[in-house]
């Protein structure tokens with residue numbers, strides 16, 4: 001089979017090569033307000049494409065069992081200790097019965113997908129169209145390529161029950177703080193967030209516990225939303241304990257609601 005060396009880009013379900021590869025991405029074109037206003041008149045139609053991306057994502061992921069999303073640097077080489085940590089994390093999550101979702105890219109994402117796959121777990125990659133050549137890593141068993149970052153981010157949150165964050169850069173920080181904001185504002189509840197790498201994240205945690213707390217930018221309880229460890233087993237124990245606590249609270253709340261309904265019904269009977 002002839003191997004191609006032409007430039008290649010995945011765009012949602014489509015693949016384009018060579019001169020068919022556009023100079024910009026869907027995200028870029030959506031967000032760019034400069035230039036001819038003709039672009040703006042097309043936005044209503046873009047909504048349909050965005051909608052289709054949600055439909056595709058929801059459809060593909062609906063049957064996924066409970067899952068954890070792993071974030072981390074796209075640039076971590078295969079011989080880096082963080083890569084090995086990502087692999088061990090993927091394995092540990094898979095052995096605990098969690099499907100592992102990543103951004104489907106290289107580096108730490110690949111490591112977590114590899115670990116999950118090698119442990120016989122479900123390995124999911126939610127990729128993103130980027131302006132340079134990029135494909136889902138080889139360890140992804142269920143992959144979806146998204147055109148729009150914000151659609152993809154919805155999928156990470158909707159289809160996982162916890163986030164684990166390996167050392168990473170801007171992309172990783174964006175994902176971490178989006179999750180923390182969602183938990184802090186109770187848009188999502190009981191959602192464990194674990195940082196892997198005490199040394200790497202130490203400076204950030206010091207700043208959160210120091211500057212952010214002392215200037216009143218966060219509440220006293222907010223740092224407790226983040227669990228930091230070097231040990232994948234501890235990460236998984238923290239996640240499982242968080243889910244057990246959430247299940248117990250939900251059971252107690254529904255028992256309480258049932259009792260209140262009984263009392264109300266009895267009072268109504270007594271009153272008639």
Ligand SMILES: CC(C)=CCNc1ncnc2c1ncn2[C@@H]1O[C@H](COP(=O)(O)O)[C@@H](O)[C@H]1O
Nearest residue numbers: 071072073074075103104105168169170171172
């Ligand atoms: C070598 C390179 C830059 C490849 C980029 N390829 C990527 N493929 C998939 N997801 C990505 C990529 N880059 C960033 N991300 C997203 O942002 C995070 C990593 O960003 P960073 O490397 O920490 O800032 C990942 O968790 C992922 O969800």
